[in-house]
Amino acid sequence: MDAIVLIQGMNILYTVLALALVMMGLAIVMGLLNVLNIVHGEFIMIGAFTAYAVQAAGWPYILSVPAVFLVCGALGLVVERLLIRPLRYDPFDTLLATWGLGLLLRKFVEMFFGRAFRSVQVPLPGSLQIAGHSYPTYRIMIMAISAALLVSLVIWFRKTRTGSRIRAMVGNPTLAEAVGISTVALARNTFVAGTILAGFAGVVIAPLVPIEPQMGITLVVNAFFMIIIGGLGTVVGLIGGATMIGGIQSAVSAVFDPTTAYLSILALSVLFLWRWPRGIFPRV
Amino acid sequence: MVLRRTTTRRTLMKSIAAGSALVGIQSFVGVSRAANPLKIGVFVNDTGPASLFGPAQRAAAELGADQVNGAGGILGRNVEITFVDGGASPAEGAKTAVRLMLSDKVDMIFGSHDSAVRLAIEGAIKGKVPYVYTPVYEGSDCANGSYFLGETPQQQMERSIEKLAAIAGGKSFYLIGNDYVWPRTTNGQAKIYIEKIGGKVIAEEYYPLGAANNFESSIAKIKSAAPAIVLQTLVGGDNVSFNRAFSDFGLSDSFARLSCLLEENTLAGIGADASKNLYSCLAYFANLDSPANKAFLDAGKKRYGNEAPQQSTISKGLFDAFVFAKAVAEKAGSLDVAVFGLAADGISFETPSGTQKIKNRNAIKDMYLAKCDGGTFEVIDTFKAVSPGQTC
Numbered sequence: 001m002d003a004i005v006l007i008q009g010m011n012i013l014y015t016v017l018a019l020a021l022v023m024m025g026l027a028i029v030m031g032l033l034n035v036l037n038i039v040h041g042e043f044i045m046i047g048a049f050t051a052y053a054v055q056a057a058g059w060p061y062i063l064s065v066p067a068v069f070l071v072c073g074a075l076g077l078v079v080e081r082l083l084i085r086p087l088r089y090d091p092f093d094t095l096l097a098t099w100g101l102g103l104l105l106r107k108f109v110e111m112f113f114g115r116a117f118r119s120v121q122v123p124l125p126g127s128l129q130i131a132g133h134s135y136p137t138y139r140i141m142i143m144a145i146s147a148a149l150l151v152s153l154v155i156w157f158r159k160t161r162t163g164s165r166i167r168a169m170v171g172n173p174t175l176a177e178a179v180g181i182s183t184v185a186l187a188r189n190t191f192v193a194g195t196i197l198a199g200f201a202g203v204v205i206a207p208l209v210p211i212e213p214q215m216g217i218t219l220v221v222n223a224f225f226m227i228i229i230g231g232l233g234t235v236v237g238l239i240g241g242a243t244m245i246g247g248i249q250s251a252v253s254a255v256f257d258p259t260t261a262y263l264s265i266l267a268l269s270v271l272f273l274w275r276w277p278r279g280i281f282p283r284v
Numbered sequence: 285m286v287l288r289r290t291t292t293r294r295t296l297m298k299s300i301a302a303g304s305a306l307v308g309i310q311s312f313v314g315v316s317r318a319a320n321p322l323k324i325g326v327f328v329n330d331t332g333p334a335s336l337f338g339p340a341q342r343a344a345a346e347l348g349a350d351q352v353n354g355a356g357g358i359l360g361r362n363v364e365i366t367f368v369d370g371g372a373s374p375a376e377g378a379k380t381a382v383r384l385m386l387s388d389k390v391d392m393i394f395g396s397h398d399s400a401v402r403l404a405i406e407g408a409i410k411g412k413v414p415y416v417y418t419p420v421y422e423g424s425d426c427a428n429g430s431y432f433l434g435e436t437p438q439q440q441m442e443r444s445i446e447k448l449a450a451i452a453g454g455k456s457f458y459l460i461g462n463d464y465v466w467p468r469t470t471n472g473q474a475k476i477y478i479e480k481i482g483g484k485v486i487a488e489e490y491y492p493l494g495a496a497n498n499f500e501s502s503i504a505k506i507k508s509a510a511p512a513i514v515l516q517t518l519v520g521g522d523n524v525s526f527n528r529a530f531s532d533f534g535l536s537d538s539f540a541r542l543s544c545l546l547e548e549n550t551l552a553g554i555g556a557d558a559s560k561n562l563y564s565c566l567a568y569f570a571n572l573d574s575p576a577n578k579a580f581l582d583a584g585k586k587r588y589g590n591e592a593p594q595q596s597t598i599s600k601g602l603f604d605a606f607v608f609a610k611a612v613a614e615k616a617g618s619l620d621v622a623v624f625g626l627a628a629d630g631i632s633f634e635t636p637s638g639t640q641k642i643k644n645r646n647a648i649k650d651m652y653l654a655k656c657d658g659g660t661f662e663v664i665d666t667f668k669a670v671s672p673g674q675t676c
Binding site: 014118219249 | 333335336338339463489490491492494495496497498500501502504505507508520521524525528529532533534549550552553554555557558594
């Protein structure tokens, strides 16, 4: 009994942290900039394909990280300049525009790689012993990466000058501009950071998921459930949402069955949209 | 990387150009028969979750049409394909079927798509034209004018359960699948054969289709339940995610896995590093070593060059549909649904995976049990002429 309880506990923690990692970029872009970035899933997909391309070329897996910074960084810059900025960061306009961009990116990747499944080898195979039970090394590393990123995000947002500038811009853009903050550059950098985080998450999860042009769609659905429940624009909301969605999914799956788990998440999302549309931890 | 991809695209364009040239030549040669072509509407997965099969489905259908036209067409008429999308919603599928009949005036409809779309199409065509459904399916469909060339649960389970229990050295099964009709029916059949060999089902679990599923909790349960065999009816991306996680958790050394919808594309997603002790039982594998299969694949290479899409049982069935339709139409001398139906029963035809024979509108066929060897299948057993077990 102890073994399975411990492993299931680790599984819940893993699910929550992996979900937080995948959604971090979206939480920044949607939470701070109010851009309803449907194309987030495709940025993750492009990250995963970058990892695939690096591995297929015979290079070490770690090189996918700088590669994805370049690919998704450049993509983020172009998208911000040509799509998001001309639409003045309007939530509804960007929703439609990024939806279209998502279609385009899927077709673009399909043109080069086709629709078939690809797979990427786990860069750290094997498992580690935790309290006498083994758990896959790579999943432990994902948990560590996600936790480290979450902590850095809190520190960056709360303690750095850039963080306080972003808070100023989000709170009152006109006033921020008046005190000499270049909100155009700041918003651009924030968007690009979100894009890179999405691509990075794609690199990290690539060895665990089927890699194909449509892969972003299912991922992004969970992201929106998470944001509905967690609330927009705060790191606590991100962690809260991930904990609620990931935790419920794992716990209900473990105790009852996966279909019930999915149903309870849908029900909870509907309930939140109806009663508490701003989520548990909204930005004040 | 970028440079290499560009050349790939260029060669792709070349082969498309070459392909269209071939099509041109062929229609020129067949001009006498092309006057009154026999039109066949073919549903393929151009969009949707199964769209990765789309290119191979189109190729298999085109090769089937080539084969039939090369042998004098059907009833002396050249066949002409109208491709339509079977990857959208059932309602869309029904509308498309009506359009095929009313405006394209097709003589027959073939399809490789999911069962929900099949039921909608059957509802729309109401037995007015013969309809040939080709992929793996759950059975128990007796719609008027429908024929089924794909594997039924009985065919997949009847012999493989016993064989796999012998390989695994145990008779306990853990059933895991997606939550819809095909996995549940297949597991229902599996339980009958498991009981027959005196085995037992330890657990039965279903995951929602199309959700972002995580399989860690099931894997923990499987590890602690320690079955001899994990019987999977997961499809597509879930099949990949589950088996990758299974291997990452180090379970592939200890437990045998039989996946009921594991073909070449899914195996490519699972990857060579996660396919140890993984088995599949289907009516076709692309590396079957037979003259008929070699001829089929060579025709594909000739027509599409190196860009020929990867064939699998899901797509190859559409090739069979053309051979089947020609055989039946020639026996019946007509495409009238009633006459066609009488002629279909008991008819035999040759496919790339061996001879098939129609019984109760389903096909008796050879089934192959394969073990994954890295990224490829190795057929370890052939079950001859397995009955579909249907009673239409």
